Amino acid sequence: MASLSLLPTFVSLSPSPSLSPSSSSSSSSSSSSVTCLSPSRIHTVTVHSPRWSRSAKRSLVPRSTLDEVSVIDPPPPPPPSEPKSELIESLKLKLLSAVSGLNRGLAATEDDLRKADAAAKELEDAGGLVDLSTELDKLQGRWKLIYSSAFSSRTLGGSRPGLPTGRLLPVTLGQVFQRIDILSKDFDNIAELELGAPWPLPPVQVTATLAHKFEVIGSAKIKITFEKTTVKTTGNLSQLPPLELPRIPDALRPPSNQGSGEFEVTYLDTDIRVTRGDRDELRVFVIS
Numbered sequence: 001m002a003s004l005s006l007l008p009t010f011v012s013l014s015p016s017p018s019l020s021p022s023s024s025s026s027s028s029s030s031s032s033s034v035t036c037l038s039p040s041r042i043h044t045v046t047v048h049s050p051r052w053s054r055s056a057k058r059s060l061v062p063r064s065t066l067d068e069v070s071v072i073d074p075p076p077p078p079p080p081s082e083p084k085s086e087l088i089e090s091l092k093l094k095l096l097s098a099v100s101g102l103n104r105g106l107a108a109t110e111d112d113l114r115k116a117d118a119a120a121k122e123l124e125d126a127g128g129l130v131d132l133s134t135e136l137d138k139l140q141g142r143w144k145l146i147y148s149s150a151f152s153s154r155t156l157g158g159s160r161p162g163l164p165t166g167r168l169l170p171v172t173l174g175q176v177f178q179r180i181d182i183l184s185k186d187f188d189n190i191a192e193l194e195l196g197a198p199w200p201l202p203p204v205q206v207t208a209t210l211a212h213k214f215e216v217i218g219s220a221k222i223k224i225t226f227e228k229t230t231v232k233t234t235g236n237l238s239q240l241p242p243l244e245l246p247r248i249p250d251a252l253r254p255p256s257n258q259g260s261g262e263f264e265v266t267y268l269d270t271d272i273r274v275t276r277g278d279r280d281e282l283r284v285f286v287i288s
Contacts, residue, residue: 084126091126092272095119096146099284104176105151113149120274120282124266130220136182138268143285145176150281170196172203177288180214187214187224192234205235217262225260 098119102108108116132139174192181187189210194203208231212224232242263277273285 087126088123088269091119091123095123095272095274095284096286099147102147103151104146104173105148106173108149108152113152116147116149116284117282120266120284124274127267127269130265130268132216132220132222132265135268136216138270139180139265139273140182141180142288143178143180143273144288145178145283145285147284148176148281149283172196178285185213185215187212187222202236204233204237207232207234220265221262222265223260223262 098116172194177190179188191208210229211227214224217223229245230242233240263275267274271287275283
């Protein structure tokens, strides 16, 4: 509350019509609007004039007077919240940082596995549920695997469809990719390998392609069915033709590897993809 003597220098006074003798017998009042101008604020002040009441003897008797100036500044706006896009980008960087230096998971310790899983869950929660009925086109392309929680056990996918390493021959695992074609429903796992050879022969570099077909189950789950494995030599032996390995009959396959598998896409955008397979295997891909 401030008095009129504290008003700024520039004042605009707009009087309202005053009570005339011909007014009705009901109570009425008059007021004036005062606009105060200052370099930073414009306040409108209402000054109420005396309220009069006409008595039964038609005499005007003042009932009350009120001259007040109310100056109320609006409350400050709330601080802006962090945009969701910026939050997503920061969580993506956090996940990539958590899995960097782990050699795609081959060098991961138990603590590394927990940190990577926690960072992935933060991104999954912020991104929300994936709906492949509207986001299937984002799967299209060649994806590079940068982390797999199953690699800490020295397998490519564990008991899931993938390429076992180090079982029959000394194998050094190179880059791993997934090539997805949403039109033909092709889903290929591609692994670069270095196969050990008896001395003095040099190691043999090959690219193994495990061809699958895929179908979408539900909103975010994908089922893949194995078709064939093709091995192509690279490096000094790149002139050799590709070799297609015979498919093991289903009756001879172990129960843990029937040539098909399922996994759920838990985060997906145009440059990063997070999936979780059976046994909660976590995989992180970036577009290649």
